[in-house]
Amino acid sequence: MEAPAEPGVRTWIGSDSPRPGSPTCSPDPDSSPGHSFRKVTLTKPTFCHLCSDFIWGLAGFLCDVCNFMSHEKCLRRVNTPCASLAPRWVHIPVAHCFGPPRLCKRRFCSVCRKGLEVPALSCQVCELHVHVECVPFACSDCRRCHQDGHQDQDALLHHWWEGNLAPGTRCEVCRRTCGSSDVLTGMCCGWCGVQVHSPCRGALPAKCQLGRLHSLLLPPTCVRLCAPSVPPRRGFRISQDTAQGDGQETERSGTAESSKDLPPPETGKQTLKVFDGTDAVGRGHFLAVTVPCSAGGDEVLGAALRAHYLPGDLQDFELRALPPKARGPGDHPGGGVGDRDSPQAWVLCARPQPQEELSVHPAWPRAGVTSVSVQVTPLTTSQAVVLETLRLLGLQAEGPESFQLVAVTMGSRHVKWMPLEDTEPVLTWLQNTRQASLWRAAQTRFYVSERRPQAQHVSLFVGGLPSGLTPQEYRKLLDEALAIKAELVSLSHVYPAHGAVVLEVTCFTEAERLCTLARDTAVQGRPLTTLLLPEILHWKLPPDCRPLLVFVNPKSGGLQGADLLCSFRKLLNPHQVFQLTSGGPLPGLHLFSQVPCFRVLVCGGDGTVGWVLSALEELRPQRACPDPCVAVLPLGTGNDLGRVLRWGSGYSGEDPLTLLLAVDEADAVLLDRWTILLDAQSNGAEDVEPPRLVQMSNYCGIGIDAELSLDFHQAREEEPSRFSSRLHNKGVYVRAGLQKMSRPRALHRELRLQVGRQEVALPSLEGLIFINIPSWGSGADLWGPDSDSRFEKPRMDDGLLEVVGVTGVMHMGQVQGRLRSGIRIAQGCYFRVTLLKPTPVQVDGEPWVQAPGHMIIAAAGPKVHMLQKARQKPRKATAPGDRIADGVPAPGQGGP
Numbered sequence: 001m002e003a004p005a006e007p008g009v010r011t012w013i014g015s016d017s018p019r020p021g022s023p024t025c026s027p028d029p030d031s032s033p034g035h036s037f038r039k040v041t042l043t044k045p046t047f048c049h050l051c052s053d054f055i056w057g058l059a060g061f062l063c064d065v066c067n068f069m070s071h072e073k074c075l076r077r078v079n080t081p082c083a084s085l086a087p088r089w090v091h092i093p094v095a096h097c098f099g100p101p102r103l104c105k106r107r108f109c110s111v112c113r114k115g116l117e118v119p120a121l122s123c124q125v126c127e128l129h130v131h132v133e134c135v136p137f138a139c140s141d142c143r144r145c146h147q148d149g150h151q152d153q154d155a156l157l158h159h160w161w162e163g164n165l166a167p168g169t170r171c172e173v174c175r176r177t178c179g180s181s182d183v184l185t186g187m188c189c190g191w192c193g194v195q196v197h198s199p200c201r202g203a204l205p206a207k208c209q210l211g212r213l214h215s216l217l218l219p220p221t222c223v224r225l226c227a228p229s230v231p232p233r234r235g236f237r238i239s240q241d242t243a244q245g246d247g248q249e250t251e252r253s254g255t256a257e258s259s260k261d262l263p264p265p266e267t268g269k270q271t272l273k274v275f276d277g278t279d280a281v282g283r284g285h286f287l288a289v290t291v292p293c294s295a296g297g298d299e300v301l302g303a304a305l306r307a308h309y310l311p312g313d314l315q316d317f318e319l320r321a322l323p324p325k326a327r328g329p330g331d332h333p334g335g336g337v338g339d340r341d342s343p344q345a346w347v348l349c350a351r352p353q354p355q356e357e358l359s360v361h362p363a364w365p366r367a368g369v370t371s372v373s374v375q376v377t378p379l380t381t382s383q384a385v386v387l388e389t390l391r392l393l394g395l396q397a398e399g400p401e402s403f404q405l406v407a408v409t410m411g412s413r414h415v416k417w418m419p420l421e422d423t424e425p426v427l428t429w430l431q432n433t434r435q436a437s438l439w440r441a442a443q444t445r446f447y448v449s450e451r452r453p454q455a456q457h458v459s460l461f462v463g464g465l466p467s468g469l470t471p472q473e474y475r476k477l478l479d480e481a482l483a484i485k486a487e488l489v490s491l492s493h494v495y496p497a498h499g500a501v502v503l504e505v506t507c508f509t510e511a512e513r514l515c516t517l518a519r520d521t522a523v524q525g526r527p528l529t530t531l532l533l534p535e536i537l538h539w540k541l542p543p544d545c546r547p548l549l550v551f552v553n554p555k556s557g558g559l560q561g562a563d564l565l566c567s568f569r570k571l572l573n574p575h576q577v578f579q580l581t582s583g584g585p586l587p588g589l590h591l592f593s594q595v596p597c598f599r600v601l602v603c604g605g606d607g608t609v610g611w612v613l614s615a616l617e618e619l620r621p622q623r624a625c626p627d628p629c630v631a632v633l634p635l636g637t638g639n640d641l642g643r644v645l646r647w648g649s650g651y652s653g654e655d656p657l658t659l660l661l662a663v664d665e666a667d668a669v670l671l672d673r674w675t676i677l678l679d680a681q682s683n684g685a686e687d688v689e690p691p692r693l694v695q696m697s698n699y700c701g702i703g704i705d706a707e708l709s710l711d712f713h714q715a716r717e718e719e720p721s722r723f724s725s726r727l728h729n730k731g732v733y734v735r736a737g738l739q740k741m742s743r744p745r746a747l748h749r750e751l752r753l754q755v756g757r758q759e760v761a762l763p764s765l766e767g768l769i770f771i772n773i774p775s776w777g778s779g780a781d782l783w784g785p786d787s788d789s790r791f792e793k794p795r796m797d798d799g800l801l802e803v804v805g806v807t808g809v810m811h812m813g814q815v816q817g818r819l820r821s822g823i824r825i826a827q828g829c830y831f832r833v834t835l836l837k838p839t840p841v842q843v844d845g846e847p848w849v850q851a852p853g854h855m856i857i858a859a860a861g862p863k864v865h866m867l868q869k870a871r872q873k874p875r876k877a878t879a880p881g882d883r884i885a886d887g888v889p890a891p892g893q894g895g896p
Contacts, residue, residue: 033089034085037061040060042057048069067112077199084310093140095232096128096412097142098121098123098124101121102119103119106181108163109129124574125142129164147221158194158204171186171196173203178197192211194211213657215664216548218576219542220573222537225534225535226456230511230512234532237574269293271288273322274347275346277349277435277440281347287307289307290303300319301319308438319346356375359372360446372389380426381424382423383400383422385448386405387400403449404451406420409440410445411443460503460514461500461502461586465523465528467498470496481528482517495586495590497618515532533590547573549578549588552577553581553602553604556636564651568656580604585612600629601663602631602633605636605638605845606642606845607844609844610696610697612630613630613673613697630864636650641697645868649779662870668866669865673860673864674858675858677692677858681854696857697772698771698775698776701841702751702833703768704808705769705777706839706841710842756828760803760826763823765805768804769782769805769806772802781821783802783804783822790824801831
């Protein structure tokens with residue numbers, strides 16, 4: 001088989017076969033949309049991209065543009081469009097959100113269909129994988145995760161993406177294998193996860209039921225975001241450090257500076273630099289095309305069109321030699337392409353046509369057709385196209401002044417909408433666009449949209465502000481830092497305890513300016529955080545829908561949060577997944593404040609869980625759902641709460657889909673929450689810490705265990721990159737403990753303990769620990785299993801805390817080895833601890849040194865609702881329309 005060159009370099013080997021652009025390129029053009037098939041001789045084992053079966057014999061049919069390989073018997077069933085025509089099949093274009101380049105094992109490029117042996121890009125919202133060089137040619141067909149303004153849609157259709165399915169995956173229709181690790185084959189719905197052969201899609205209902213995760217998913221029909229000009233990564237809150245640029249296209253990968261940029265040609269061949277327009281020439285962006293030295297003009301032209309994935313007939317295009325700088329713009333040499341003296345740089349141009357057939361799409365969902373064809377001439381204006389389109393759609397009675405013609409450029413990273421003036425000649429506009437860039441013109445689609453005034457409404461979360469200010473003070477700070485325009489921006493919500501506000505902006509341009517300016521702005525030494533928030537149409541949520549609000553802390557434990565963020569964005573609606581390092585839990589809780597019933601998944605350590613639970617309690621009065629159930633995906637080092645709730649000792653790369661199914665089937669339990677009042681005493685000192693409140697869910701340690709936690713915390717803050725392994729983290733704890741063994745500390749002489757109104761005498765010890773759950777220090781039972789008539793049996797919802805003492809590091813090690821238990825001291829619901837000197841304290845794994853004074857521990861009010869993993873395994877998703885667990889790779893297993 002003649003394999004094409006690497007991405008970005010298209011090689012054409014001359015033969016007598018018909019060339020792309022000719023109507024005889026495919027044995028059946030109607031059944032193979034846009035493909036340019038030719039018969040090739042196979043020299044290695046090859047599989048069909050349609051049925052995934054092995055191609056027996058020595059002959060197959062290969063598309064010269066997108067490398068689609070097929071049996072001869074499968075040619076008439078091919079309904080997957082070629083990469084050159086794929087943009088025309090998109091109904092509503094949505095740009096992709098690419099992350100940083102990474103190695104995608106056993107994955108294939110969705111453009112050139114070749115394996116991704118080198119670091120490639122993956123969309124963080126859908127299952128699109130592409131070479132870096134193929135990104136400009138990627139179709140803008142990402143999942144549509146929200147409604148745009150007034151274009152509301154109640155029905156959700158399947159969103160199909162091709163290939164990269166798990167080997168052995170079976171088609172839901174014919175039950176034959178549709179997944180393969182050898183070729184790009186099979187189709188999968190990005191919402192419900194159903195997997196089928198491409199020809200089998202027609203046997204499924206067009207409406208998507210969201211699959212097994214329907215009760216956890218935030219339906220895109222219930223989300224509205226009125227910000228068409230904002231790059232999609234901001235709408236999905238994808239951080240700048242994990243995104244590629246700001247939505248701008250990098251159209252070509254080469255530079256036209258010297259001939260050494262060109263790949264070395266083979267014997268008897270030559271490599272040419274081909275630009276697709278004047279914009280590419282100005283930027284020096286080209287594609288290298290390799291052709292035989294004896295190739296004629298048509299052969300080189302066909303190779304150039306295939307390299308740029310441009311459809312059309314050869315007679316509609318031409319190659320013009322790029323003149324040297326000394327020549328005038330119109331001074332071109334007249335030699336043939338194969339001449340020895342011909343230049344090596346060429347510009348691909350479109351020949352002007354006296355008239356063209358323009359495809360125009362209706363931009364409203366009530367239209368029953370996909371597009372209509374309108375003949376345009378140099379005199380045809382935008383308004384004339386609107387009139388003809390309305391006539392063809394049977395809407396002659398509608399006033400044409402209520403509609404406008406919109407040109408939409410479908411870039412892979414950014415979709416740009418450009419309304420045309422009523423008097424602007426459409427053909428002239430299109431020809432000017434082609435002169436600048438043929439690729440951009442091929443990616444442009446025309447829509448007729450209603451010209452009714454649409455209220456521009458953007459919700460912008462701004463965090464990182466000083467806490468405890470009034471709305472007027474916050475407004476003044478923002479005026480000074482961002483120069484906001486009073487007539488366009490207002491404060492809709494103020495959260496003084498969190499130092500955050502939510503702005504309502506009535507202009508897309510102003511919202512984009514504020515987002516851009518805030519990235520480099522700090523207020524009182526703290527950088528600002530801005531997040532674009534959509535609107536959840538809570539009244540449209542299905543009755544059985546309890547969407548899952550996901551919080552991920554990428555800094556917890558083994559630094560696995562980045563992979564989980566990407567996986568959850570693909571399995572769920574990315575609007576319901578939040579990164580805690582960007583604004584904390586407040587943006588997500590504000591977004592879900594009007595949802596009548598939802599659940600929460602916290603991916604992080606015990607400190608992260610406590611952070612989210614505290615925010616839930618603070619914002620309880622503002623929520624329509626007062627008590628959402630909270631599940632835990634343990635990413636920390638100890639993960640004691642995750643152990644008690646049966647979520648395991650720590651995340652180790654399990655399938656994210658299986659985890660979500662377990663959350664859906666988890667049981668609700670109650671958990672006590674405790675408030676700790678820290679009141680330092682002056683004792684004649686000038687600087688005294690003000691009183692503060694801390695919330696506790698798991699345990700509070702005073703003394704030796706808090707000192708070890710503080711040493712670990714300080715070491716991680718100095719070199720966070722070294723703490724990416726849970727085993728390494730525990731090793732740091734062990735080393736810190738060995739260093740403390742030779743320095744005993746008589747804690748019982750440095751504090752006083754009062755339980756209720758009674759003071760308790762303390763034995764000789766080095767650590768005092770208040771425990772609320774039956775797990776401490778990575779799963780140890782500090783209280784012990786033995787029964788004791790003096791105390792009630794501990795439970796995490798009994799309204800009581802247990803007080804346990806440890807005599808030192810050796811004792812703590814014995815407890816962790818299940819050789820001993822702690823020293824049982826007391827049990828109660830109200831405690832007062834008096835610290836006589838500065839003492840290390842830790843609450844749920846968050847340590848600090850507390851000044852001398854009082855610590856008061858009491859119940860924090862209502863119990864919180866947690867989700868405990870069911871003992872039985874979650875049901876497998878095998879029904880039609882359910883997500884297939886094997887179809888979504890776990891982080892670190894070859895998926896993004």
